[in-house]
Amino acid sequence: MDDLLLRRVRVGLRGPLAEVRVRDGVITSIEEPGAGSGFAARMVDGHGGTLLPGLVDAHAHLTQWSDFRRRIPLGAARSATAAVELLMARLLVAPGRPGELVVGAGFRDGLWPDRPHKQLLERALPGRAVALFSADLHTLWLSPAALRLIGRDHPTGVLLENDCMSATAALPSASVAEEDRAVAEALAAAAARGVTGVVDYEYADTVADWTRRAAQKPPLLRISCVIARYLLDHAIACGHRTGDVLEAGHGLLTVGPFKLFADGSLNTRTACCHDPYPEDGGTGLLELPPDELVPLLRRASAHGLTPAVHAIGDRANTVALDAFAEAGCGGRIEHAQLLRPEDVSRFAALGLTAGVQPAHQPDDRDVADRHWPGRTERAYPYRALLEAGARLEIGSDAPVAPLDPWDGIAAAVGRTDDDRPPWHPEQAIPLEDALAAAAGGRRGIAVGDVADLVVTAADPSGLSPAQLRELPVSATIVAGKPVYLA
Numbered sequence: 469m470d471d472l473l474l475r476r477v478r479v480g481l482r483g484p485l486a487e488v489r490v491r492d493g494v495i496t497s498i499e500e501p502g503a504g505s506g507f508a509a510r511m512v513d514g515h516g517g518t519l520l521p522g523l524v525d526a527h528a529h530l531t532q533w534s535d536f537r538r539r540i541p542l543g544a545a546r547s548a549t550a551a552v553e554l555l556m557a558r559l560l561v562a563p564g565r566p567g568e569l570v571v572g573a574g575f576r577d578g579l580w581p582d583r584p585h586k587q588l589l590e591r592a593l594p595g596r597a598v599a600l601f602s603a604d605l606h607t608l609w610l611s612p613a614a615l616r617l618i619g620r621d622h623p624t625g626v627l628l629e630n631d632c633m634s635a636t637a638a639l640p641s642a643s644v645a646e647e648d649r650a651v652a653e654a655l656a657a658a659a660a661r662g663v664t665g666v667v668d669y670e671y672a673d674t675v676a677d678w679t680r681r682a683a684q685k686p687p688l689l690r691i692s693c694v695i696a697r698y699l700l701d702h703a704i705a706c707g708h709r710t711g712d713v714l715e716a717g718h719g720l721l722t723v724g725p726f727k728l729f730a731d732g733s734l735n736t737r738t739a740c741c742h743d744p745y746p747e748d749g750g751t752g753l754l755e756l757p758p759d760e761l762v763p764l765l766r767r768a769s770a771h772g773l774t775p776a777v778h779a780i781g782d783r784a785n786t787v788a789l790d791a792f793a794e795a796g797c798g799g800r801i802e803h804a805q806l807l808r809p810e811d812v813s814r815f816a817a818l819g820l821t822a823g824v825q826p827a828h829q830p831d832d833r834d835v836a837d838r839h840w841p842g843r844t845e846r847a848y849p850y851r852a853l854l855e856a857g858a859r860l861e862i863g864s865d866a867p868v869a870p871l872d873p874w875d876g877i878a879a880a881v882g883r884t885d886d887d888r889p890p891w892h893p894e895q896a897i898p899l900e901d902a903l904a905a906a907a908g909g910r911r912g913i914a915v916g917d918v919a920d921l922v923v924t925a926a927d928p929s930g931l932s933p934a935q936l937r938e939l940p941v942s943a944t945i946v947a948g949k950p951v952y953l954a
Contacts, residue, residue, distance in 0.1 A: 470509065472919070472948050476501065477514035479913055481900065481929045488519060490919040493948035498915060512950055517942045518927045520903065521910035522664025522920035523873040524690075527802055527823050527863025530668045531677075532605065534650035535642075536573050536867030537657075543574035543603060548584040551575050551600065552592045559593075569614065569640055573601040573867065578735040578835035584609045586625025599639055603831070604868050606733040608632040614639070629732050629753060633671060648681050654871065655688045659952040661872045662922035662941045665690035665908065667724050667863065669776075669802075673699055675708065675723065679716045687717065688951050690920070692724035695773060697764070700726060709772030719947065725776035725800055726768040729755040731784035734805065734832055737839060739781035741806065745839050752781050761791040769797035776800040776823065782808050782846070789814045803865075805832075806840060806847050816857035823861050824850060824905075826880035827869035833891040844892060850880055851895045860897075860905040874937050877902045882933030899928060919948040 474488040479498060489497040489508065540558045545551035555572050564570065570593065577584060589598045589611035598611040610618075610625045618638040627635050641647065658666065666689055668674050674693035681687065693714070695703045703726070714721040732738025732753045737745050740752035756764070765775045779788040780803045788801050789811055798819040805828070815822055829848040836844050846852070853860060862876045869875060875885075880902040883890035890896060897905075904911045913921070925940040944952040 470948060472945070473508035473511045474519065474923070475511060475513050476516055477519040477923055478516065478927065479519050481518065481927060483518065485516065490948040493919050495913065495915050495917045495919050498913070510950070512943050512953065514923045514942060517923045517925050519913060520922050520924065521907040521913060522922050522944065522946065523662045523906050524665040524908040525658070525663055525863050525866070525871055525873060526667050526861035526908070527669055527825060528666050528866040528871055529605070529670045530651050530654060530666060531647060531670050531672065533866035533871050534647070534654040537654060538650065540572035541574050542572045542600060543576070545575050547580050548577065548582045548588055551584070552588055555598070556592055569617070570596060570598045574603045575600060576603050576735055576835070577607070578737070579838060584626050586610060586612050586615065586622070589625070602735060604733040604735045606632060606736045606738060608635050610635065628736055629738055629755070651681070652688070658871050659688055659944045660941060661874060662924070662944050663689060663871070663873060664920040664922065664944060664946045665692065667692040667694060669694045669727055671696050675714065678721050679714060682717045682721060687720045689946055690720045691717070692722050694724040694776070695726045697728055700768060703773060704771045710774040726773040728761065728764060728775060728777045730761065730777050730779040730788050731755055731781050733780055734839065735835055739806070740784040741781040742783045742786070742808065743843065746841060751783065754784065754787065758787060758791055761787065762794050765791055765795035765797055765799065769795065769799070774799050776802050778802045780805045782806040782811070786811055789818065792818050792820060804853070806843065807849055809846060812849060812852045813856040815853060821859045821861055822853050823863055825863055825865045825869060826850065826876045827864060829883060829891065830879050830885035831869065847892070849895050850897045854897055854901055859909065861908065862902070862906040873906045874939055877906050878933040878936040880905070881936065884933065903928070919945055921945040
């Protein structure tokens, strides 16, 4: 019998001190301190910390996040020239192996006064293969040598959307063993922030990748394996259905939703909008028109795969909502960053989950003010969605934002991450709702619940957004087993 006793924990926000017993991965009792038997195979002392449902990152790219943790960070660059200077400064300290691909990540060019170009990289690093990823993963900036490496030519070396993703897949990568080690390290770091589960939106055969990893060692956290569009036929042939437990995963691997792209992103100005972007007059990129999107939704849904549609611009969201209505199926819309007022209520009416990433809002506020002028009151509209009855689930979209749920929770509550006033504070949501959205919808802890739990060192109630971001985690428990102890 596998049992665990959590001592001296406060159950829920502002909750009473209690002892919580777990047996075979399920909560079996919640009692006053000292009321029951003190014996258990394992005991964890919460030292008066707060016990909450385990946190679930509802949208992350785990391989890319693990890679990002090892790449040259470019998030501080305020121009293309500055990005190259950051790159050069890092290479002076750690030049790497001769001939090795130089990889940087995290740049945001939406407000840059200059434009990235392959020749800028060539002048700085003649003949060197350089690949720089934007923070939103929708832009890849390559040097001439890197273009030759993947057998391509391009006038600027700046690849967007599908070109970016196909080029990313063609770039040299770490060995499978190295990649798996890096992913395991990333999961351990996530566990230290209270994460008990991740929905892996990696654009790869995540079922195969996680089955391989689980055969070597059980996953540390629960993993939901998203099905990429190009693998739909394969998934159907294998009989995969969203929510199915995968046999090789020790009960911790499940089949996730089926991912589709309706548009691009804000920073690349490819998010598909009803109104034009002020600089170029374009309205973004519609990746899947309705006559293609609707049949895909129907086919996936008919075979038990829940569709998840990436939609950032307001027109892309309208198209996605119309498609779900026509297809007559439920599912998810990922991001939902800009919505027409008349579309907000349709999420609940159609039974759709809004998979949102609140940490993007502070990162994107200046870009949104510039490229979505006059409409930012309906950008990242979390309170409007909640008040309309929509279900919200919070993810990080790592590596676009760090795989740290407290960053997203703080942004959802505070609408800022610096000393500036909150951006459209009318769209902030209460802490209780943010915690539930970051815990897969769980709002409390009760006997009979699966024991995916987190103990925070302090009660999150009343903390400022800055304090929430830094809130220490004392313990993380998955299926009744501690996977992190401070």
